[in-house]
Amino acid sequence: MLSVVYRYRRLFIDDNSFDVKISSSFENLASLQYLQSAKFFKSKTFKKLFKMKNILPCSLFYVPSKFLQDFAFPSPIIRYITKEAQSGILQKLYQSCKYFFGKRRQPLCYYLSFWCQKDVDIQYFKNGINIRNANSYELRNICLTGALNEFSEIIPQIIPKLSESRLRYINFHMGNLSIAEYDFLTKSGEIEYFWMLFTKITVDGKDGNEPISLENLLKNLPKAEYLQ
Structure with a gap:
């Protein structure tokens, strides 16, 4: 449920309707402080609040490893996007994540x-x-x-x-x-x-x-x- 709320708040940052419900159900895990920080997903805040010890590694790009990267698109779609993207879009992808530069190493x-x-x-x-x-x-x-x-x-x-x-x-x-x-x-x-x-x-x-x-x-x- 927290994962769903987190994704929702990233898209609709002004909607506070879930804050009270989540806080009352999971007061220790999903406080208003967490929901506010979830807008920008600061890894340090996330790690501190949830006290995560066994974090799935993203071995390709981060040392030390942080979080496993997960995309909404399947791999064939991502390959198509990175292959066909024009320079402006490609620059945006490079700025968003090193994963895309790994897919298409084109300076x-x-x-x-x-x-x-x-x-x-x-x-x-x-x-x-x-x-x-x-x-x-x-x-x-x-x-x-x-x-x-x-x-x-x-x-x-x-x-x-x-x-x-x-x-x-x-x-x-x-x-x-x-x-x-x-x-x-x-x-x-x-x-x-x-x-x-x-x-x-x-x-x-x-x-x-x-x-x-x-x-x-x-x-x-x-x-x-x-x-x-």
């Missing part, structure tokens, strides 16, 4: 740029990355969701390190790209700002070969507000 990067400082291949700043060497072993399986500010000539080295591109801001200059590389970076259709300088997009990414058509250049830019 989210909101800003990637080329950085010329010597002796450092990669530098992290909040959810962004500055790189000097595109072949850094730390750059792998990244979902790029915000901005890309790069020399076009090193983008072919970066793309194999990315698992997904949901860019909104692109700044290219000085180099060549293939149509396949361009499509990978823009296929999400989320681009709002697109700027290129001295950059050629050709069939195979080699200078002098057939360039991309205007239709194919624009097909992935339905939301673009600035294009140069």
Whole structure:
């Protein structure tokens, strides 16, 4: 019964109708103090009130173990959600529980740029990355969701390190790209700002070969507000 009340109070935090009933039935276990703390489920308060000694471990993520994680969805549904979730939803899942990062280990990067400082291949700043060497072993399986500010000539080295591109801001200059590389970076259709300088997009990414058509250049830019 306490479990049901706890779940109910998490959803309807202003409903106090159960407080008196539960308190009168289980005064020692379910006081008003517990019901108030249950809104946010503070583990220390829970543990103190119930004096739990044999707590089921969640061996995958917590040291020392705290509580067994239990989800309302069955495992196949959770796998589907984590597999299909876009970057924004995936970020929310990562913030809610390490379990989801264990299911889909895909770091989210909101800003990637080329950085010329010597002796450092990669530098992290909040959810962004500055790189000097595109072949850094730390750059792998990244979902790029915000901005890309790069020399076009090193983008072919970066793309194999990315698992997904949901860019909104692109700044290219000085180099060549293939149509396949361009499509990978823009296929999400989320681009709002697109700027290129001295950059050629050709069939195979080699200078002098057939360039991309205007239709194919624009097909992935339905939301673009600035294009140069």
